[in-house]
Amino acid sequence: MNAATSTPPPPPAAAPVQRLHHYAFRARDAEETRHFYEDILGLPLYHIIQSDYVPSTGEYYPYTHFFFRLQDGSFIAFFDLGDDESALPSPNTPIWVNHIAFRVNTIAELEDMRTRLQAVLGVTDHHVFKSIYFFDPNGIRMEFAVDVASAAQMEQESHSARARLDAWTERKAQWRLDRAKGLTTGALKPQQNDRPEVAARAAAAQRS
Numbered sequence: 268m269n270a271a272t273s274t275p276p277p278p279p280a281a282a283p284v285q286r287l288h289h290y291a292f293r294a295r296d297a298e299e300t301r302h303f304y305e306d307i308l309g310l311p312l313y314h315i316i317q318s319d320y321v322p323s324t325g326e327y328y329p330y331t332h333f334f335f336r337l338q339d340g341s342f343i344a345f346f347d348l349g350d351d352e353s354a355l356p357s358p359n360t361p362i363w364v365n366h367i368a369f370r371v372n373t374i375a376e377l378e379d380m381r382t383r384l385q386a387v388l389g390v391t392d393h394h395v396f397k398s399i400y401f402f403d404p405n406g407i408r409m410e411f412a413v414d415v416a417s418a419a420q421m422e423q424e425s426h427s428a429r430a431r432l433d434a435w436t437e438r439k440a441q442w443r444l445d446r447a448k449g450l451t452t453g454a455l456k457p458q459q460n461d462r463p464e465v466a467a468r469a470a471a472a473q474r475s
C-alpha cells in the first residue's frame with residue numbers, strides 16, 4: 268500500500284440537516300397520549316392529519332396522526348390507528364436501549380419535569396449531561412437531559428470518538444471470527460469503561 272492509498276479521505280461536507288423535524292410512534296389512544304404530553308409534560312398539541320390512505324405508500328390504513336410541539340419548533344408525533352393496540356416492545360432489545368431524549372436548559376428545569384411526572388428514574392449523572400427517565404403511556408422510554416459539560420469539553424472529546432469507534436470495530440471483527448470458530452459465545456465487551464462508578468454502585472447494592 269502506498270502513501271496515497273493509506274491516507275484517509277477528508278471528511279465529507281456537513282450535511283444540511285438542521286434539527287429534528289418530528290419523531291413518530293404508535294399511540295394506543297390519542298386522548299390518553301394527548302393528556303400525557305399536553306397536560307403533564309406541557310407540550311402543546313399543534314397539528315393533526317387524518318387520512319384513510321398512507322401518502323408515502325398509497326396503502327389503505329386509516330389513521331389519526333397528531334403532533335406535539337417542542338420549543339425549537341420540532342415535534343414528537345403519534346399515530347392512533349383506531350384499534351386500541353400498543354406497539355409491542357422489541358423482543359430482542361432491552362427496554363432501556365430504544366428511547367428518545369429531549370433537552371432542557373437547566374438543572375432547575377430538569378427538576379421541574381421530574382416533579383410533573385409521577386415515576387422517574389434519576390437524576391442520573393452521565394458526566395457530560397444529567398438525565399431523568401420515564402415511560403409514556405405507550406411504553407416509549409423517554410429521557411429529559413440537561414448538558415453540564417461545556418461546548419469546549421464536548422468538542423475536545425469529539426476528537427477521540429472516531430478512534431475509539433474504530434478500535435471497537437476492529438475488536439468486533441476479531442470477535443466475529445472467534446465466534447464463527449466457536450471460540451467465544453458471549454457478547455463483546457467494550458474496550459473501555461467510562462463509568463466505573465456505576466459498576467461500583469451495582470457491586471455495593473449486591474452486597475447489601
Ligand SMILES: [Fe+2]
Binds near residue numbers: 366368410
Ligand atoms: Fe439517552
